[in-house]
């Protein structure tokens with residue numbers, strides 16, 4: 001059996017501060033295979049971002065274990081690409097210098113950097129915008145710069161925390177289609193957090209529902225819609241509707257609970 005991309009074993013996370021303890025995650029176990037596209041959904045505060053942060057090695061877990069590509073995550077995990085909802089693009093750098101930033105950190109020589117930046121610009125359909133500054137770009141284009149920046153050092157695993165949450169509905173569809181293309185062509189493993197159930201079903205091969213705090217895995221739905229998928233049309237398929245019904249049945253009581261937290 002090949003090693004799973006990510007193995008999460010009995011992970012707990014408790015935050016302690018200001019004299020109170022918050023149990024963010026409680027005994028979470030999940031195995032994500034290489035090349036999978038997994039979406040996490042759940043009410044606000046159920047620990048989705050916390051779990052991504054732990055896979056990225058940014059925060060420690062209270063107990064349990066996370067193994068990424070065969071190695072236990074014990075400190076910053078530089079083998080993942082991490083895209084958060086906040087715009088990580090630096091306004092004082094041009095598009096190409098933003099994309100090359102992670103390559104500079106890794107000491108990639110300048111000619112190699114330039115070549116990689118050109119490839120990334122083409123990959124996210126931003127050819128010709130290398131010399132532009134972020135303020136000259138639309139929200140969707142800035143998001144594509146952030147995506148290119150994350151992909152530049154070729155991580156096999158991508159962690160994405162509501163990456164398209166702030167985009168308008170049409171732009172969101174365009175970005176989703178682009179992400180699916182990149183995922184398929186470059187054989188990435190993706191863990192994608194979203195509040196948008198339709199987005200989760202359109203993109204993912206598995207959707208994981210978390211319960212309200214303390215976050216536990218409540219339910220997992222396998223999405224049997226074959227790839228390549230057309231995100232513009234996928235929502236009219238009967239499999240989409242069936243998956244939506246199943247997921248909403250599990251998710252809606254958790255959201256209702258969350259309101260009186």
Ligand SMILES: Nc1ncnc2c1ncn2[C@@H]1O[C@H](COP(=O)(O)OP(=O)(O)OP(=O)(O)O)[C@@H](O)[C@H]1O
Nearest residue numbers: 015017022024043044045046047048049050051213
């Ligand atoms: N640094 C921290 N200190 C104390 N509590 C924290 C900290 N970070 C997160 N929490 C708490 O842990 C819980 C899980 O937070 P987290 O951000 O992981 O949830 P989430 O599911 O990603 O929420 P959202 O969907 O709103 O982004 C929340 O109750 C939050 O208040």
